[in-house]
Amino acid sequence: MNKTLALLSLLIAPLALPLHAQQYPVKSIRMVVPFPPGGPTDIVARLVAQKMTEAFGQQVMVDNRGGAGGAIGTEQVAKSAPDGYTLIMGTIGGLAVAKSLNSKLGYDTLRDLAPITQSVNVTSVLVIHPSVPAKNVKELLALAKNTGKKLNYASSGNGTITHLAGELLKLMGKVDITHVAYKGGAPALVALVSGEVDMSYENTLIITPHIKSGKIKGLAVTSAKRSALLPDLPTIGETLPGYSASGWYGLLAPAATPKPIITRLHAEAVKALRAPDVVEKLSGQGAEPVANTPEEFTAFIRSETDKWANLVKAANMRTD
Numbered sequence: 001m002n003k004t005l006a007l008l009s010l011l012i013a014p015l016a017l018p019l020h021a022q023q024y025p026v027k028s029i030r031m032v033v034p035f036p037p038g039g040p041t042d043i044v045a046r047l048v049a050q051k052m053t054e055a056f057g058q059q060v061m062v063d064n065r066g067g068a069g070g071a072i073g074t075e076q077v078a079k080s081a082p083d084g085y086t087l088i089m090g091t092i093g094g095l096a097v098a099k100s101l102n103s104k105l106g107y108d109t110l111r112d113l114a115p116i117t118q119s120v121n122v123t124s125v126l127v128i129h130p131s132v133p134a135k136n137v138k139e140l141l142a143l144a145k146n147t148g149k150k151l152n153y154a155s156s157g158n159g160t161i162t163h164l165a166g167e168l169l170k171l172m173g174k175v176d177i178t179h180v181a182y183k184g185g186a187p188a189l190v191a192l193v194s195g196e197v198d199m200s201y202e203n204t205l206i207i208t209p210h211i212k213s214g215k216i217k218g219l220a221v222t223s224a225k226r227s228a229l230l231p232d233l234p235t236i237g238e239t240l241p242g243y244s245a246s247g248w249y250g251l252l253a254p255a256a257t258p259k260p261i262i263t264r265l266h267a268e269a270v271k272a273l274r275a276p277d278v279v280e281k282l283s284g285q286g287a288e289p290v291a292n293t294p295e296e297f298t299a300f301i302r303s304e305t306d307k308w309a310n311l312v313k314a315a316n317m318r319t320d
Contacts (some may be wrong), residue, residue: 035091040205066183089119101155112254115298127211153201154189162201
């Protein structure tokens with residue numbers, strides 16, 4: 001009798017899942033990118049969304065919701081229905097840094113969002129407009145200290161990795177360079193190429209062609225190690241030992257999204273990130289696919305939040 005009951009419980013267990021979890025997805029899915037179109041986060045999201053669309057048989061649509069360094073789009077998803085139909089391709093800024101920058105932030109990442117997988121690690125490049133008379137980081141720092149013209153740098157928004165990279169350079173290099181925040185990587189790049197700003201820290205996903213064309217000058221990469229994509233560029237750490245500022249993106253859903261849906265989303269996102277053509281495209285632009293577990297991504301977000309809180313405090317960075 002006990003064996004019969006045990007067998008019945010195994011057969012009935014799947015039926016205990018919510019109906020929408022059993023049938024998921026039955027309609028299109030919205031993947032929010034918290035930056036304007038054309039930027040590096042947008043590039044990664046669209047590659048993943050296309051593969052997930054093919055796997056699900058339902059459209060995974062990228063929805064660009066820029067502003068506040070990614071915090072606006074992130075908060076929107078955090079407050080969405082936990083049904084698996086609204087996701088975010090979040091970034092270090094909105095997920096791990098915004099909490100330290102803004103005491104009035106309307107969400108808490110690990111309370112209000114459910115991590116699915118870290119998508120990629122990305123490297124930024126310290127780039128300058130050709131009119132800036134510096135050939136390396138050492139000359140740039142000397143210029144910032146000695147020139148009568150105060151230099152400025154563009155970022156993709158307050159609290160983004162490009163903002164953090166700039167503040168870390170100022171702190172470690174003991175220079176004063178003015179921060180100019182834009183609403184994403186693409187607008188910041190336009191400002192740099194046009195000469196509106198002197199320098200920036202642009203993602204390899206969008207900056208490499210402009211360096212190779214000579215429209216802008218690449219001085220160094222922000223990562224701890226040299227980039228295989230741009231091997232001739234030194235790291236900033238070679239001039240300022242200990243300097244390291246790399247970005248990352250990841251896929252999340254609202255908290256309380258049913259576990260079976262998170263599991264399904266994770267499986268398809270990982271397949272997408274490990275697809276040979278996606279790996280080739282990302283690696284060819286300097287991005288490293290990660291595709292870890294929800295638990296690993298959760299622990300990573302927690303460690304990154306603690307790490308960058310120290311810089312925010314030391315640099316006295318605030319947005320509220």
